[in-house]
Each structure stands twice: as C-alpha cells, then as structure tokens.
Amino acid sequence: xxxxxxxxxxxxxxxxxxxxxxxxxxxxxxxxxxxxxxxxxxxxxxxxxxxxxxxxxxxxxxxxxxxxxxxxxxxxxxxxxxxxxxxxxxxxxxxxxxxxxxxxxxxxxxxxxxxxxxxxxxxxxxxxxxxxxxxxxxxxxxxxxxxxxxxxxxxxxxxxxxxxxxxxxxxxxxxxxxxxxxxxxxxxxxxxxxxxxxxxxxxxxxxxxxxxxxxxxxxxxxxxxxxxxxxxxxxxxxxxxxxxxxxxxxxxxxxxxxxxxxxxxxxxxxxxxxxxxxxxxxxxxxxxxxxxxxxxxxxxxxxxxxxxxxxxxxxxxxxxxxxxxxxxxxxxxxxxxxxxxxxxxxxxxxxxxxxxxxxxxxxxxxxxxxxxxxxxxxxxxxxxxxxxxxxxxxxxxxxxxxxxxxxxxxxxxxxxxxxxxxxxxxxxxxxxxxxxxxxxxxxxxxxxxxxxxxxxxxxxxxxxxxxxxxxxxxxxxxxxxxxxxxxxxxxxxxxxxxxxxxxxxxxxxxxxxxxxxxxxxxxxxxxxxxxxxxxxxxxxxxxxxxxxxxxxxxxxxx
Amino acid sequence: xxxxxxxxxxxxxxxxxxxxxxxxxxxxxxxxxxxxxxxxxxxxxxxxxxxxxxxxxxxxxxxxxxxxxxxxxxxxxxxxxxxxxxxxxxxxxxxxxxxxxxxxxxxxxxxxxxxxxxxxxxxxxxxxxxxxxxxxxxxxxxxxxxxxxxxxxxxxxxxxxxxxxxxxxxxxxxxxxxxxxxxxxxxxxxx
Numbered sequence: 001x002x003x004x005x006x007x008x009x010x011x012x013x014x015x016x017x018x019x020x021x022x023x024x025x026x027x028x029x030x031x032x033x034x035x036x037x038x039x040x041x042x043x044x045x046x047x048x049x050x051x052x053x054x055x056x057x058x059x060x061x062x063x064x065x066x067x068x069x070x071x072x073x074x075x076x077x078x079x080x081x082x083x084x085x086x087x088x089x090x091x092x093x094x095x096x097x098x099x100x101x102x103x104x105x106x107x108x109x110x111x112x113x114x115x116x117x118x119x120x121x122x123x124x125x126x127x128x129x130x131x132x133x134x135x136x137x138x139x140x141x142x143x144x145x146x147x148x149x150x151x152x153x154x155x156x157x158x159x160x161x162x163x164x165x166x167x168x169x170x171x172x173x174x175x176x177x178x179x180x181x182x183x184x185x186x187x188x189x190x191x192x193x194x195x196x197x198x199x200x201x202x203x204x205x206x207x208x209x210x211x212x213x214x215x216x217x218x219x220x221x222x223x224x225x226x227x228x229x230x231x232x233x234x235x236x237x238x239x240x241x242x243x244x245x246x247x248x249x250x251x252x253x254x255x256x257x258x259x260x261x262x263x264x265x266x267x268x269x270x271x272x273x274x275x276x277x278x279x280x281x282x283x284x285x286x287x288x289x290x291x292x293x294x295x296x297x298x299x300x301x302x303x304x305x306x307x308x309x310x311x312x313x314x315x316x317x318x319x320x321x322x323x324x325x326x327x328x329x330x331x332x333x334x335x336x337x338x339x340x341x342x343x344x345x346x347x348x349x350x351x352x353x354x355x356x357x358x359x360x361x362x363x364x365x366x367x368x369x370x371x372x373x374x375x376x377x378x379x380x381x382x383x384x385x386x387x388x389x390x391x392x393x394x395x396x397x398x399x400x401x402x403x404x405x406x407x408x409x410x411x412x413x414x415x416x417x418x419x420x421x422x423x424x425x426x427x428x429x430x431x432x433x434x435x436x437x438x439x440x441x442x443x444x445x446x447x448x449x450x451x452x453x454x455x456x457x458x459x460x461x462x463x464x465x466x467x468x469x470x471x472x473x474x475x476x477x478x479x480x481x482x483x484x485x486x487x488x489x490x491x492x493x494x495x496x497x498x499x500x501x502x503x504x505x506x507x508x509x510x511x512x513x514x515x516x517x518x519x520x521x522x523x524x525x526x527x528x529x530x531x532x533x534x535x536x537x538x539x540x541x542x543x544x545x546x547x548x549x550x551x552x553x554x555x556x557x558x
Numbered sequence: 559x560x561x562x563x564x565x566x567x568x569x570x571x572x573x574x575x576x577x578x579x580x581x582x583x584x585x586x587x588x589x590x591x592x593x594x595x596x597x598x599x600x601x602x603x604x605x606x607x608x609x610x611x612x613x614x615x616x617x618x619x620x621x622x623x624x625x626x627x628x629x630x631x632x633x634x635x636x637x638x639x640x641x642x643x644x645x646x647x648x649x650x651x652x653x654x655x656x657x658x659x660x661x662x663x664x665x666x667x668x669x670x671x672x673x674x675x676x677x678x679x680x681x682x683x684x685x686x687x688x689x690x691x692x693x694x695x696x697x698x699x700x701x702x703x704x705x706x707x708x709x710x711x712x713x714x715x716x717x718x719x720x721x722x723x724x725x726x727x728x729x730x731x732x733x734x735x736x737x738x739x740x741x742x743x744x745x746x747x748x749x
Contacts, residue, residue, distance in 0.1 A: 099565060106563035108575050176586055184579045189565035214586040219593020226597070226692065234682035235692075243605055243685035248597055255593075532564065
C-alpha cells in the first residue's frame with residue numbers, strides 16, 4: 001500500500017462516525033463532554049434554584065420534588081466528573097495531543113481507540129436513559145454509599161441505581177481501553193530522538209494520570225460488580241446484617257475516588273505548564289522537578305483515601321496516618337505551582353486568553369488546596385464533614401481543573417484543532433465573566449458551610465432547626481451568581497461556533513510554540529505529518545541566547 | 559484497513575507494541591482481582607464462621623481444575639516456542655490444545671457449580687458463597703474470553719499470520735492461571 005493511499009481522506013461515514021483517526025475520536029470525546037457539561041450545568045441550575053427559592057416553580061423545569069432533588073444532585077456530580085472532566089481532560093486532550101506531540105501518525109491501536117469511544121458513548125446513553133425509567137435517575141449521591149444505594153426501598157430509585165452502576169462500569173471500560181492505548185503509544189510511538197525528558201509535560205501528565213486511573217479503578221470495578229449483585233441478585237456484600245460491611249464500599253470507592261481527583265488534576269497541570277511556557281516566552285522552570293513532584297503526587301494519591309472516612313468510623317490511629325499523608329500530598333502540588341510561578345518570573349508575559357485561564361488556574365486552585373487542609377486534618381474534618389464547606393472546597397479544586405484548565409487548553413489548541421483563531425475580545429469577556437462569578441458562587445458556600453449548613457438537604461421546611469434564615473441571602477447570592485456564570489458561557493459557545501467559520505485563519509504555529517503539533521498545518525491532515533519528524537531537543541527552548549527567534553521547535557536541527 | 563499506522567510498528571521503549579500492551583492489560587487486571595481478593599480476605603479474617611460454609615466446596619474438583627489449567631499453560635508455552643521458530647501450523651495446534659484445556663476447566667466448573675446449586679448453595683446463600691461465586695465467576699469469564707481469543711489467534715497462526723500474538727495470548731493465559739493459583743487455596747483449602 002502506498003503512502004498516498006494510506007493517508008487518503010476517508011468518506012463521510014468513516015470520517016465522522018466510525019473514524020479510527022485519533023483527532024476525530026478526540027473531537028467525539030470533546031463534543032460529547034461539552035454536551036454532557038450543558039446537561040450537568042442545567043441540573044445544577046435546577047437544584048440551586050430550589051435551594052434559593054424552595055418549592056417554587058423553576059423556570060424551564062417546574063417544581064422540584066424531594067426525590068428529584070436527590071436525582072439532580074447525584075447526576076450533576078456523576079456527569080461532571082465521569083462524563084465531563086474525564087472525557088475532556090483525559091480522552092479528548094489525550095487523543096488529540098499524544099500522537100501529534102510525540103510525532104507519530106495515530107494511536108498504536110486505532111480500532112481499540114474507536115471502540116473506547118463507542119463504549120463511552122453507550123455509557124452516556126445508559127446514564128441519560130436512567131432519567132426516563134420508573135423512579136427516575138439514581139438519587140443516592142454520586143458516591144453511591146450502601147446501604148442507601150444497595151436497596152431500592154431506601155434510595156427510591158431502584159432501576160436508576162442499577163443503571164447508574166452499569167453506566168459507570170461501561171465508562172471505566174472505555175477509559176481502560178483508551179488509557180492502555182495512551183500509555184503504549186507514548187512508550188513506543190515516539191519520534192526518533194525524543195528521549196524521556198523531551199516529552200512535553202502535558203503528555204507526561206496524561207500518561208501518569210492514565211496509569212493512576214488504571215491502578216485505582218480495578219478494586220472499584222470489583223466493588224461495583226458486588227454492589228450490582230447486592231442490588232439485583234440478593235447478595236449481602238455490603239449488608240452488615242448478613243456478614244457484609246458497608247464501609248467496604250467506602251474504601252473501594254475512595255481508593256479510586258481520591259486518586260481520581262489527581263487523575264484529572266495532572267492533565268490540567270500539564271495544560272497549564274504548556275500554556276505558561278509559551279506565553280511567558282521562557283523555558284519551563286524545572287522540567288524534571290515538575291516530573292518528580294508529579295510522581296510524588298502519583299505515589300501519595302494511593303494512600304490518602306481514608307480521609308473520606310473520618311466520620312464513618314475508622315480507627316483513630318489510622319485517621320492520624322491518613323491525616324498526615326493527606327497533608328503531605330499538598331507539598332508536591334504546592335511545589336508544582338511554585339515552579340510555574342518561577343517560570344513566569346523574568347518572562348516576557350503575553351496576556352492572551354489561554355494565559356489568563358492558566359494564571360487563573362493557579363490562583364483558584366490555590367484556594368481549593370488551602371481549604372483542603374481543613375478537611376484533610378481529621379480533627380477539623382469532623383466538624384466540616386458533609387457541610388457546604390466541603391462542597392465549596394471541592395468545587396474550588398474541580399472547577400479549576402475541569403473548567404478553567406480546560407478553557408486554557410481549548411483556547412490554546414483551538415487554532416490547531418479547527419484551523420481558525422478564536423476572537424480574543426470575546427474570549428477575555430468570557431474569561432472575566434466566568435472567573436468573577438465562579439468566586440461569587442462558592443465563597444458564600446464556604447460561609448454557610450462554616451456556619452454548619454449540611455449538604456444534600458432538599459428544603460429546610462423539614463429541618464427547621466437547621467434553617468438559619470439569616471444565611472438565606474447567601475444561598476440566593478450563590479444561585480444568582482450561577483445564573484450569571486451560565487449566561488457568560490453562552491459567550492464562549494457563540495465564540496466557539498462563530499469562529500469555526502468566521503474566525504481568522506490560523507497558520508501552522510500562531511503562538512510560536514516549540515512542540516511538534518505546531519509544525520503541521522492547522523488542522524492537521526489525516527496521518528498528521530507529511531514527513532515523520534525527528535526530535536533534537538526538549539520542548540521548552542524559548543528565548544535561547546544567540547538565536548534570532550525566541551523559540552526553537554523540537555524538530556529543527558539547529 | 560489492512561495497513562497499520564506507523565505508531566504501531568515503532569518500539570521506542572525497546573519492547574514490541576503487542577507484548578507491551580499485554581503487560582499493561584495484565585497490570586490493570588491485577589488491580590481488579592486484587593481489590594476483590596483483598597475484600598474477601600478481610601471478610602474471611604473478620605468472619606471465622608464462614609469456614610463452615612467453605613467446608614462444602616469440592617476440593618478434589620478444584621485440585622483437578624488446577625492440574626488442567628497448569629497443563630494447558632504448558633501447551634501455551636509450546637505454542638509460543640513453535641511460533642518463535644516460525645512454525646505457525648504447530649503453534650496453532652498447541653493453541654487449540656490450550657483452548658481445549660480451558661474448555662475442560664469450564665466444564666469441570668459447571669459440573670461443580672451444578673452440584674453446589676442443587677445442594678442449595680447459591681450466590682445469595684451467605685457471605686462466603688457470594689465471594690466464592692463472584693471471584694470464581696469473574697475468573698471463569700477470563701478463561702472463557704481467553705479460549706475464544708485463542709481460537710481466533712490459532713486460525714491466524716495456522717496461516718502463518720500475526721505470529722507475535724501467540725506469545726501475547728500465552729502471557730495472558732499464564733496470568734489467568736496465576737489468578738487461579740490464588741483462588742484455589744483461598745476458596746477451597748482455607749477452612
């Protein structure tokens with residue numbers, strides 16, 4: 001078969017629906033993730049309206065019933081983590097960037113890659129279909145703790161609970177298929193000359209995150225099968241009355257669930273590293289330090305999970321151990337942020353939209369990290385547990401990861417993905433509108449949480465002793481800020497769609513970056529590289545003394 | 559799509575891509591079985607009374623199955639040896655013998671489970687039985703998958719195609735074997 005035939009453009013059907021091209025699969029993951037984000041955002045809108053204006057008509061939804069409220073919060077959490085953060089950060093960026101950045105034509109196993117997306121799509125269909133079954137979508141919280149999740153009589157969504165488990169399990173299968181592909185492609189498919197320390201940080205991070213996912217998710221897959229059996233086949237794995245133990249699920253879930261935070265955090269940190277180096281026009285400070293700290297996070301992330309069980313019943317001596325490991329893990333992460341700040345120091349900083357998002361990531365994630373210390377220390381956690389303080393803390397880590405860093409990456413790679421530039425003015429309006437409202441949503445929740453507001457409460461009508469009417473205005477402020485936040489996202493959607501057709505045409509390397517994806521046309525053709533590249537240096541050689549240009553692409557001999 | 563991307567044929571890590579991916583699959587499988595078996599062991603330690611339930615398993619059937627599975631692994635090694643020397647037909651023959659071993663394993667398992675179910679021990683009969691059927695069932699699914707994949711690879715190997723796959727399915731088969739080596743004492747012998 002000749003080279004031309006291999007790189008021929010496939011027909012419509014093959015190109016868009018059953019493509020094995022890593023770039024098209026990345027787009028499928030990206031757009032599925034974005035649609036799911038709209039759904040997840042809509043759910044948040046509905047239950048925040050219920051919290052601000054209890055039992056009133058929610059425009060575009062109706063009156064929220066208690067059961068529906070449980071389904072709404074459960075599905076919001078589930079969708080945003082498993083069907084937005086994971087597909088966009090890992091699968092979309094991983095699929096798009098890995099082959100382009102390491103200089104090869106596709107993933108090592110393109111058809112397994114396609115299967116990965118198909119299984120993922122199926123999982124999304126199962127999840128969304130659960131809204132339509134009797135009892136509605138699962139309402140036992142995104143952590144699905146038994147016995148609540150194990151018995152339909154408790155969670156009142158017997159069908160939804162099992163569909164939730166099946167959907168999550170399918171999603172894990174999809175990411176195992178895709179993830180193994182990522183790791184093998186990066187290990188084996190690199191361009192000649194690209195040594196371990198020449199791999200761009202974002203690729204390293206995605207691969208480390210993938211391996212972390214593979215190793216942490218295994219026990220939960222086993223646990224999910226056990227929970228499904230408890231639901232459907234009458235076993236008692238998690239039933240204390242029959243020799244089981246509900247705490248077992250909490251251990252299996254969080255042995256995955258906590259590393260999962262870092263599974264999505266590492267790619268986000270990788271995106272920020274790329275953007276910071278390019279827009280500071282300076283060599284990334286401490287490439288190896290970043291890698292070593294990422295490895296430290298990787299190892300520590302497996303020994304922090306029980307900080308979620310401080311209240312559930314854990315030997316106090318173990319609580320001390322897990323407090324210490326949890327506080328320890330903040331050290332490498334803080335170090336990483338310091339390294340990024342050191343990259344900024346003395347650079348000639350360009351405040352384009354991607355850079356704004358990257359800088360905002362550092363500032364906002366910092367707040368998430370600092371408030372995490374109160375929850376990692378077992379003493380304070382006993383007070384804060386299950387309050388809105390946890391909700392606010394969690395969103396101060398996850399919004400920077402799944403929203404802010406994703407916008408940094410999307411605005412940065414948009415020209416490469418679609419061959420057009422985004423509008424800068426609209427980008428900046430969207431940026432400031434989102435960042436300000438994001439803080440206004442969640443700072444009030446720190447306050448209500450500190451005052452003792454419990455999460456997962458549908459309405460204070462039934463819990464008059466917890467109502468704290470003096471705090472209601474903060475709950476309203478949070479909801480109103482969410483409305484404004486959502487409104488500002490429309491600007492992004494408009495910018496995204498409008499620029500697809502009318503944006504200024506992007507040249508191959510509009511940001512003057514060094515990594516290999518910028519050496520091919522925008523968007524890259526099928527097969528990526530006309531001539532397979534050879535790599536001569538690391539990815540961050542900016543402002544090298546003695547060179548006329550301030551960047552030095554990886555594939556240029558000298 | 560008969561042509562493979564350049565990415566598939568590169569080996570920057572110094573290992574053939576097929577073998578590399580097999581090891582990663584096994585690595586992720588270890589954590590699935592690891593989580594299940596760790597849960598089981600913790601429960602066994604906390605429930606000494608489960609030993610009474612475990613006493614009803616047929617140790618001789620488990621022992622026979624261990625023998626069958628280990629023998630089939632020997633054929634997998636011989637298939638790999640044949641594939642290495644380029645003899646696809648011979649490799650296919652040994653692969654089919656391995657698959658026969660796997661099928662025998664499943665038949666013995668079916669016989670065993672029929673007896674247990676007839677005696678009234680089902681998935682929901684108690685903590686031990688839940689773990690017993692789940693762990694052995696998950697392992698059985700891996701045996702079944704291995705047999706099916708192996709028959710496909712044997713058909714390829716018989717035409718002297720994709721001989722590198724013979725080694726990969728062999729590695730996987732040894733892994734399935736090792737899982738059983740853990741399951742047999744934990745589910746049958748420990749009382």
